[in-house]
Amino acid sequence: MNTDILTPQPVRPRAALPDHVRPEQVRDIDIYALDGIEEGFHEAWKRVQTPDTPPLVWTPLTGGHWVATRGAVIDEVYRHPDRFSSRVIWVPREAGEAYEMVPTKMDPPEHTPYRKAIDKGLNLAQVRKIEGDIRAVAIELIDGFARNGGCDFARDYAGIFPVKVFLALAGLPMDDAPMLNALAKEMTRPSGDTPEEQGRSLQAANKGFFDYVAPIIAARRGGDGTDLITMMVNSEIDGKAMSPDKMLGLVSLLLLGGLDTVVNMLSFMMIYLARHPETVAEMRSDPMKLQRGVEEMFRRFAVVSDARYVVADMEFHGARLKAGDLILLPTALHGLDDSQHVDPMKVDLSRRNVADHSTFAQGPHRCAGMHLARLEVIVTLQEWLKRIPTFAMEQGATPIYHSGIVAAVENVPLVWEPDGS
Template sequence: METDDRARTSPPPHVPADRLYDIDLYKPDGIETDGYLKAWKRLQDEKLPGLVWSPFNGGHWVATTGALIREIYTDPDRFSSQVLFIPKAAGEKYAMVPSKMDPPEHRPYRAVVDKGLNLRAIREREPQVRALAASLIDQFADRGTCDFVGEFSAEFPIQVFMTMADLPMEDSPKLRALASGMTRPGGNSPEEMAANLDRANKGFFDYVGPIIDARRGKPGTDIISLCVNTDINGAMMERQKLLGMISLLLLAGLDSVTNFMNMMMDHLGRHPETVAILRDNPEELRRAVEEMFRRFPLVAAARMIAKDIELDGVELKAGEMVLLPTALAGLDEEQNPDPWKLDFHRSRISHSTFGEGPHRCAGLHLARLETTILLEEWLKRIPTFHVVTGSEPRFESGVVASVDNVHLEWEAA
């Protein structure tokens, strides 16, 4: 395998030999030829056990079924969020809250984050989000072609979030680079990756520190002001936790949705029959969007095992890590029959794209709104389109996968 030249960690004695598999989160086998989702789905196609051990990235378990991924996400007593990223050495450098907190400590901090991201707050922003999407699409709709990444996805969700946070758009390239350094840290060893993630984490803290100081104690409706001026259990939030909270908002708002949109639009550009269904049934678009999130998952976070337990017939020891590739939840045949098919009438849509349990993604309402508006405004102006002949997306795996090189074209009006 291509990953054989990377650092390996010997499995601990309690790991059975038949549970050892070469799985590299950052370079899954087949990603360059088959793409991100098929590279991960291969683990299920090969009928691997529910839990397997990988020697890469410091050594860790991997959950390979949707049922196990959901079970682990929803059980913070056995699976802690104190370390969320693989390799563990890098995950230990991650200092953002409340995502790295366990209940009950996590709950009041999550309530603060939800103030600016709850369903009502997001619905109030719909006119502004719609106007931005329309204006971006109008810039290229009459041209008949676009670089979707450069001209839309790298602008739309980021402009939405920077506006919600009242931050200058010229800061977005720096923040996107920091986000990439967190979710796809470079390096050929856990130690190198830990150093790179730590550098990106500190970069976020250095950026948000002056912003927190400027907005604390002052009224404001932007999402940062709402957080920094809210007490926790009747007391002012510690500065270090505020640094982690505001940094988390930026990290979450600047990476995941952009790459999801790239994956989705590349697929639609290759399947005109699916575009026709969306175009001809606008009343069903919101349900279709949920099916899109099932079909195009791109997060692979992790949990730390909190205590010695047995699961799926193997022993798990406290302190070990288990990877949760959400691709293996949304594309699991046991959860979703015929999972590769985009079925907008699927009776039960099952996925873990937004996570599960107490740490389910706080930004899910915004992600759904942005995706729905993208499709609505796009199809009004560009009812049929396809990928440019010979154009192939580029994938990079990580805690959040990246998707680049999406070029679309259509018959201009």
């Protein structure tokens, strides 16, 4: 007789159904515990996108909120901050209201000068200047395990490469990475079984970032360094010095963005490539296919699911929205929408409408780090395939997937012949 005792799962609190939501619009979707997540994060979200699913559904979980299920809706919400504000961009609402980083929680025109300050350090021209440094980090890491015939990609590469690149760009020591990674995890996947507990977890992590960056900001104010933080804190906003609270939020946001998103996107990408050697062979056969294929990777492996705040009552894609409602925007569902992409779960290096996705969001909040992210993925693929041209998942490997504001994956054991054949 099987005597195993199953650990009881916590009962997820359910919000009452609002009067303006129709029963047929309700779906049980928990961004932090997606049904079917054990099969894969993107696979779990794709299960939501059935032919009979409305473009907007309402979930009673994580405090109760709308979820956009189609690419066209996600795109439209991102592009119209006048109707869909960034004043609360996290669910549950308690976590979103505790979030204090700027300029992501701002709307234009207040948002605009802060975004210009960020772009000054992360524009394409600036990123291209450090390509050699980025490539050197990738080569050092890959050479460190290429002869071993295997590695845990999530731990040994993805969890180090973009973090090391970004901390160097910010002029911060790599020794601080474990502490910062722990804070980032609590920001994007806050612990707790109730919205209130998740709100407190996020608030504590937000404070942790602020406590960390405060003395760094103080040391770099008035400096002439070329690191990203010095450039940011000495930027003027509307002709005046940036206020101290905005500096805390801006520098903390830079760290959060640089420590979690590319880390996880890289691992999702490599799981797919390890299981699809034909795609790897196609990349190796044509350097241009590899470079063009990077955008296809971003379409296929989006990891962010943030939210927007409904500004006023309105009818929108068949739903009655009320001021104050929140709409979750799972960016994965734009790239995986089969009404916009043929066979969307497949990585097709020749896909023509590959740029039709919201992986970097849209509109005024389009990701400031997208040029750095693209270069990191290109460099990773180029240097990896030079040294490890064929590889696979270790037999019996079961990656561990986590959903949240930023999705994550652990346990990505890859194997190859030590001579690279």
